[in-house]
Amino acid sequence: MNSGNPDLIRLIRAEIEKRGPVSFAWFMHQALYHPQHGYYSSGRCAIGRKGDYFTNVSVGPLFGQLLGAQLAEIWERLGKIDNFMIVEQGAHDGQFARDVLESVQKRSPEFFEALRYRIVEPFPIFQERQSRTLELFRDKIEWRSSLQPFIGVHFSNELLDAMPVRLISNGREKFVGVDGDKFIFVERLVEDDVKFNEAALGWIELVAAKLHRGYVIMVDYGCSDAEFQGDVQVRARHRNLDSPFEQIGHADITMHVDWPSIAECAQANGLRVAGFTDQHHFLTGIMSELGRVGSPEPTAADWSQSPLPDSPKAKRELQTLLHPEMLGRAFQVLALSKNVDPAAPKLAGFKFARKPDSVLGVSRDTTPESRARRGHRC
Numbered sequence: 575m576n577s578g579n580p581d582l583i584r585l586i587r588a589e590i591e592k593r594g595p596v597s598f599a600w601f602m603h604q605a606l607y608h609p610q611h612g613y614y615s616s617g618r619c620a621i622g623r624k625g626d627y628f629t630n631v632s633v634g635p636l637f638g639q640l641l642g643a644q645l646a647e648i649w650e651r652l653g654k655i656d657n658f659m660i661v662e663q664g665a666h667d668g669q670f671a672r673d674v675l676e677s678v679q680k681r682s683p684e685f686f687e688a689l690r691y692r693i694v695e696p697f698p699i700f701q702e703r704q705s706r707t708l709e710l711f712r713d714k715i716e717w718r719s720s721l722q723p724f725i726g727v728h729f730s731n732e733l734l735d736a737m738p739v740r741l742i743s744n745g746r747e748k749f750v751g752v753d754g755d756k757f758i759f760v761e762r763l764v765e766d767d768v769k770f771n772e773a774a775l776g777w778i779e780l781v782a783a784k785l786h787r788g789y790v791i792m793v794d795y796g797c798s799d800a801e802f803q804g805d806v807q808v809r810a811r812h813r814n815l816d817s818p819f820e821q822i823g824h825a826d827i828t829m830h831v832d833w834p835s836i837a838e839c840a841q842a843n844g845l846r847v848a849g850f851t852d853q854h855h856f857l858t859g860i861m862s863e864l865g866r867v868g869s870p871e872p873t874a875a876d877w878s879q880s881p882l883p884d885s886p887k888a889k890r891e892l893q894t895l896l897h898p899e900m901l902g903r904a905f906q907v908l909a910l911s912k913n914v915d916p917a918a919p920k921l922a923g924f925k926f927a928r929k930p931d932s933v934l935g936v937s938r939d940t941t942p943e944s945r946a947r948r949g950h951r952c
């Protein structure tokens with residue numbers, strides 16, 4: 575017996591009965607994004623202590639404060655332009671945007687003046703919540719339901735892991751069928767040229783087309799090597815469930831991000847890998863650069879009122895974000911750039927990072943021949 579939202583279960587069953595087993599990506603899309611019943615689109619998803627899982631953002635404001643410093647550095651790097659756009663996708667209730675804007679307003683008024691904040695939000699229920707959270711910043715924010723051209727930074731935290739995936743391994747693909755009153759997996763041979771993460775690859779292609787100049791920063795949990803496991807995680811009320819057929823529409827379904835394929839697809843679409851590292855090193859790099867204020871080349875941002883923690887609560891936040899056994903190693907950060915001087919110094923967050931090419935196993939050579947040799951993913 576399956577559990578979850580009965581209307582959603584009925585609807586998925588009806589579709590399978592009509593057209594036979596469906597890809598797992600279709601099932602996952604319904605479970606998370608069905609317009610009325612999806613876990614996200616219905617607004618049912620709750621993040622944080624009283625919800626289903628934690629994210630960097632729900633840990634507290636420190637994450638947004640530190641990212642604010644990184645964004646200020648990028649703004650300087652792009653020549654302190656007006657109408658510098660911060661584009662966020664997967665903004666949930668708008669908390670990250672508020673943490674960034676509050677921090678930048680306080681520490682870097684010049685950057686605050688120059689920036690605009692665009693939230694790409696297809697779901698009306700989240701737009702409503704975001705506009706409540708961001709009431710004080712109404713003049714700075716604009717909403718769009720899809721990606722539009724921009725100069726600045728695209729930021730996301732845990733967006734990619736929530737994109738629908740196909741379940742493919744060893745030349746076989748798992749489809750979702752029905753057996754009596756249960757959903758079951760039905761295996762079939764994989765058709766040629768099917769990518770398990772085609773939604774994420776299509777998304778990075780679109781971001782690459784819309785970004786005119788600047789950076790893309792993605793924070794997510796994933797793998798950078800051959801240890802990649804193509805299994806989904808299902809979570810509700812801080813518990814891992816055994817199967818995606820439990821709590822359908824009431825639970826989150828995610829998969830580790832396959833960073834090399836994202837980086838490779840980005841490169842094939844005109845983006846450059848500007849850095850890749852785990853969250854521990856990324857945030858430590860940013861924190862180490864907060865002290866640059868007052869150096870011979872002062873930054874525009876006055877980070878002298880450092881966001882670094884001095885209360886016990888803020889210290890716990892920092893520990894959760896940095897500790898290797900908490901979020902520090904589980905999460906990674908990939909930065910991509912376009913039309914930015916390739917000889918520019920590393921961004922602060924990548925000060926302690928290893929060379930991205932070696933960690934990701936991707937090459938800067940993106941000719942069709944070279945990509946074919948490496949069994950290209952995009």
Ligand SMILES: C[S@@+](CC[C@H](N)C(=O)[O-])C[C@H]1O[C@@H](n2cnc3c(N)ncnc32)[C@H](O)[C@@H]1O
Nearest residue numbers: 614629631663664666694695696731732733736
């Ligand atoms: C795991 S939650 C992360 C929320 C938030 N970034 C955080 O860290 O707390 C994933 C979010 O991505 C959103 N999302 C998924 N696909 C999206 C898309 N194509 N455009 C905008 N948001 C999307 C979901 O609605 C959900 O709010």
